[in-house]
Amino acid sequence: MAIIERPAETPDARPAGTAQAPTAATNYGYLRRPVETTGWRSWAFTVDHKKIGIMYGAVAMFFFIIGGLEAGLIRLQLAGPDGTILSADKYNQMFTMHATTMVFLFVMPMAAAFANYFIPLQIGARDVAFPRLNALSLWVFVFGGVFLNTSWFLGGGADGGWFMYAPNSSVPFSPTNGVDFWALGLQITGIASLVGAINLIVTVLNMRAPGMSMMKMPIFTWMAFVVQMLLLFAIPVITVALFLLMFQRSFGATFFSVEAGADPLLWQHLFWIFGHPEVYILVLPSFGIISEVLPVFSKKPLFGYPFVVFSGAAIGFVGWGVWAHHMFASGLGPVSVAVFSVATMAIAVPTGVKIINWTLTMWGGKLKFTTAMLFAVGLIVQFTIGGLSGVTHAVAPSDTQQTDTYYIVAHFHYVIFGGAVLGLFSGFYYWWPKIFGKLLSEGWGKWNFWLMIAGMNLTFGPMHIIGLQGQPRRMYVWTEFRAGEGFFNLGFWNLVATIGTFILAVGVLLFLVNIWITHRPGSKTPPAPADPWDARSLEWITSSPPKEYNFARTPQVSELDEFFHRKYEDVGEGDSHEYVQRMTGEEVIQHEEDNADPNIHLPAPSYWPMVLAFSLPIMAYGVIYNTLLIVAGGAIAVMAMFGWALEPADAEQSDYDPTDDGGETSKELANV
Amino acid sequence: MSDSVITEPAPDAVDVVEDHPAEHAGDDHGHDDHAHGGHHSSLGLSNNKLAMWLFLGSECLLFGGLISTYMLYRNRHSAELGPDQLWDIPFTSASSFVLLTSSLTMVLAVSAANRKDLRNTKIFLGVTALLGGLFVAGQIYEFTTFYREGLGFTTSLFSSSFFTLTGFHGVHVSIGIIMLVATIGMIQKDKISGDKAEAVEMVGLYWHFVDIVWIIIFTLVYLIPA
């Protein structure tokens, strides 16, 4: 059994009977270092990547609901002619906040949840490279998201559209503080993403298990790694844009004021240089997830693993060269438009490679359509539809017709919802037993899936039609006169889309119902086995849920799909493969536990990340309301950074009493 | 289970990697060199150093954006308040020279730290911080002069872009000075867990980066228009 070192839990922070120096002496704070393993403090001050991942996911789910409510209001407003549910001003706020919430507060953090939870497990590590920075990223995101949404109560949400074009975003046209909250809120969440990116890149590069070369890494880790590289370089660009906007709005700079000689395209360029890599940041994690799911439920390895890896890297790379395809109608001139048009067509190629590889993974496999598999296949189908409309956008002349219409809205919802979100749901169902120790209900899962598919296609499918019929984006109301003639006019399809939205909402609700059914007190769902799906990668060589230390001993890796190869031996001759099961998953895990490491050292919890994170919204409120708050927040930040730097990375060495929780977390040494 | 008491503080993953770079020379593949804990580093590199280089890579995009904004707007000013009228090249050259010298003292500080010569490390760090402070003082003097001559932050697009770019740079230098002083303090009080030389090297990398950004700014913003 593994023995974990851990700081003492006695209330006065003095380990009973220990010969070590008292805890207080090594703390530069005025409060003792948090050391609880149970209760809210064990979550609030944790540096364990698994707990952090769960919190990322829970908060992201909350914002998914918020964003969904915002979407619901939009669709209610557009269900019929002359809608009165939202005024024009409220409508502007609604679509801006819906998009901002979904992109920055749902999809990105949910992907971060999976990345945080599974990258260390998939590479055989015990945690990420910088555990406290990991906690910082989480809390900065949480506080940033909350800060952004307090705008609703403090004058109104941002109302300039999620890409906040200048000069519409400046004070004369957006006089409330909504845009300020937006800009500052995104700066804050940007810090979370940048710090998280550095953390995960170092983790992937430097903390892989022995024998795991880069090309033996699980594919989800690879895709998440590409995403972190994209974040690392894209976030600073939007940071510049947001600072320029803040200086314009708060200090009277004229960066985007045409009458002062400014060029509003500067905003567009800076935003989209970030914005295009951003959309790959949104979708690549889901590509990684289904690249894990499809092989498991096809009982075949991922077809063309190197191609999937390189196409992911290629998408990441080429994605930097296409941003102005969001600006085809902005007056760039024919040369720029042509260049970006060709580049955009090129980027369809690596994506197509992936689709082929996924399809060929399933081809000839023994398919098992669990809910996770359904969502994965759903992604392939729905994302392809979105990709096809994307290809039509790449052709600049046709894009000039499509841009700023609902055709574009259709495209990006198919790729984001049909791509990123379906992939995330596949991940939920696939990895739920590992994270929470219980399998979600397959029955409810199937209803969840099919209602989401029906709902999403009913909602976003008609948007292709109404877009080509001429309905512009961001139009807060439509009239019978404008709806056109015939039965299948704008009015009809808008109504269909609204109905679809509610079917979709019910589908999502069923997911929450599924969780509740599975985990409610008195639930009859049994604990999940450690390897319910007969999976292939390293994260499954753990209990369900994993122990705090992840692996009993660091696994020695010799090939891709290491777990699979430990269970199955290839007895085929030459080029043919024939796999015979030698061990079950449980036996593999037991074998590891029988050879457990005698000493395991885990990083200690800390509250400095939360304190530092807390200082950021204070400073942000200061920018909007009162400079003194900036000073106060800055002081807290500096103090937190010093406290952090002076705190030892690991708790002081001490042996301590056995825990009271039944030994579930560890065997502890008795006091020496 | 084993009744061996945990004898030495087993460093956690972060600490271990810091201690190991010298011993893992040339290893590109993972290896397990401890019987306990599975501490190792896939590439034999320091986590902290990797993190700092990644951060500096991302900063290229930040300063690139600010520099591009300036380059776009550098001509949008009135006839009386442009670079030709405002720049004091001799003064700025002296400032540049000061920052350049601070890079030298920084490198010497790292070198001293590598030799475990803590006294000279602190001295060189201190001189670097002083030179950095001198640079910032020069910037403040320059800016207040421009302001008195009529160039405020919002006077023109040129002025906004100029002050934003140089302001961001100045803030980075100031943060660097704080880091230098903090490092001196932490060496003094022996509060650096892990490799002291590496901590000094991290600060050094950041400091040199701030210097190379200035190399670009000095040429593009000051010398070329002149």
Add this chain to the structure above:
Amino acid sequence: MTDTLETTTAHDDKHDNHHGPTDKQFIAIFFFLAAITAVEVLVSYIDIGPAFLPVLLGLMIVKFFTVVWYFMHIKFDHQLFGRLFYIGLGLAVAVYVAMLSTFQFFAG
């Protein structure tokens, strides 16, 4: 010790690819950089015609990489550090030059 990794143990005054420049060499590099700076300032005063821009930019690049290779040690460290930095640098240059091109920045 191989030639790809910088060590942090105390040692030598000899310059070899393993460990980077010595203190004396750092000082020499510094004087080199100071001289280049002086030339830059000089060039900004005297009139050398159309060579002005390429010369100044060239000198800037020389200084930039001298600091990056020697002071920041990229030349003597594991190549991964350099690669990660150059990705950022390259991306920044490419993307922002492209952006400025769309503004016809280089046209006049």
